[in-house]
Amino acid sequence: MGEIPERIDCDVLVVGGGINGAGIARDAAGRGLRVLLCEKDDLAAHTSSASSKLIHGGLRYLEHREFGLVRKALIEREVLLRSAPHIMRPLRFVMPHDAGQRPAWLIRTGLFLYDRLARREFLPGSAGVDLRRHPAGAALQAEFTRGFEYSDGWVDDARLVVLAALDARERGALVLTRTTCGGVQRHPLHWSATLTGAAGETRRVSARCLVNATGPWAATFLQGALGTQPQPQLRLVKGSHIVVPRLFEHDFAYIFQHPDGRIVFAMPYERDFTLIGTTDADFRGNLDAVAIDDAETAYLCELANRYFRQPIGPADVVWSYAGVRPLVDDDGASAQAASRDFRLAHDTDGAPLLTVLGGKITTFRKLAEEAVDWIGPQLGNRHRGWTAQACLPGGDLFGAHPSNRSVLEFDQWAAAMQQRYRWLSPALVRRYARAYGARITVLLEGCRTLSDLGPEIVPGLYPAEADYLITHEWARSAADILWRRSKLGLHLPAGSAAKIDAWIAARGARVSAAAPRSGSAAPSYPSPSSRPPAPTSA
Known part of the structure; x- marks a missing residue:
């Protein structure tokens, strides 16, 4: 162009x-x-990259009687999961319960309503669980012996x-x-x-x-x-999250009720970690420099320690992030209760x-x-x-239209990709499948051996992928690649960002040297007939 x-x-x-x-x-x-x-x-x-990474109806919003919002979100939950099954997946949540929290009958009533406010096609409903026998119970303090589980979804927000x-x-x-x-x-x-x-x-x-x-x-x-x-x-509310080494080995997520009425999630994250958040605090400050503060970090660690057997403190935090949510100001509700x-x-x-x-x-x-x-x-x-x-790019695993099959059979599709690209490690194929979905074929076009990807820039990142992200996905810096297009930043040693930025600068110099110096045509919008057709609404 x-x-x-x-x-x-x-x-x-x-x-x-x-x-x-x-x-x-x-x-x-x-x-x-x-x-x-x-x-x-x-x-x-x-x-948009500082969320709790959830596709969910918002169980806690029922307490504030936001039934319309919850119903709308529950309907969208499965629509979105079908549209991009590579960057989204169903996630089962466990809610431990004790006598000092909302009564069990109230939670059961809320979950009953949550299951029925919108039609579910493939997500299982809620259930009571015995945490002494449930896989999620082993990581919790011994006092938590019963709880509930329900379904929502995970998303790579960025x-x-x-x-x-x-x-x-x-x-x-x-x-x-x-x-x-x-x-x-x-x-x-x-x-x-x-x-x-x-x-x-x-x-x-x-x-x-x-x-x-x-x-x-x-x-x-x-x-x-x-x-x-x-x-x-608008009311600006800051939400912060921390990431710590993994606190449990199973694939369930937790939803915790703090005595102050707030809700905090703890979720498996990037294979080796646990993501904990979020906070809710009114924000007044520089929107270009939003960050977690010490009090928020201490609060999240304290809440996690109330539930988990393995204690954590600020020194265990390997990464944190914060974002400001622009909420509609509803005159005086607390930050966590704002719509x-x-x-x-x-x-x-x-x-x-x-x-x-x-x-x-x-x-x-x-x-x-x-x-x-x-x-x-x-x-x-x-x-x-x-x-x-319509599918989002890469979501068309089994055809052009969204399907439950893409969600329910993602692992089988990923296994087929491993057979197709046997020359890649299973871990790398799995990451590519989750990030790019069906567009893994575009990423790996023309590649037949590992050497075709080029020499590693940093562990796990090859020139073929970096070129794809720059050419197709607007990546311009190491931060774009390590923290938004992927979360490789969590897994790489110090100094990796500088190596990527140096590679990007060298690539830019090569591209500039090879670019034609004249005769470039200015792009124009395609005529309607030349655009990809939008699917017809049902």
């Missing part, structure tokens, strides 16, 4: 490369709209964002990372803006509709664009403006669908939603 032109005309300018912005860009491009998505940093660089953006691009969208949007001006029929890239290059954009999907920055962006605040207003539902603020006082407020990863597809259901008619586009019946 040639150079991007200095002036770009599009139907929809989406500002913000988190899960909601990428989801909206994907849906809109699939309906034939000309879409431009810009993100000031890397895709999923902030809130890869979900990348795959949504990749699908958007393959349906005609233009995706620009490390590109800030400024100089926004509203006109009766269009918006104008200036995009500035990492090297200082600028482009002028004219868009018929503007989408503010900047997450925690939504109010700041709106203030800059229109001099107004979103209605309703996670989304709202879409519509503004037609001139060219259309849509501002995304709140939301959670589980409902991103539904949020995007509702957003484009509004945007489309504003621009004369009447195409129906299509994403409920």
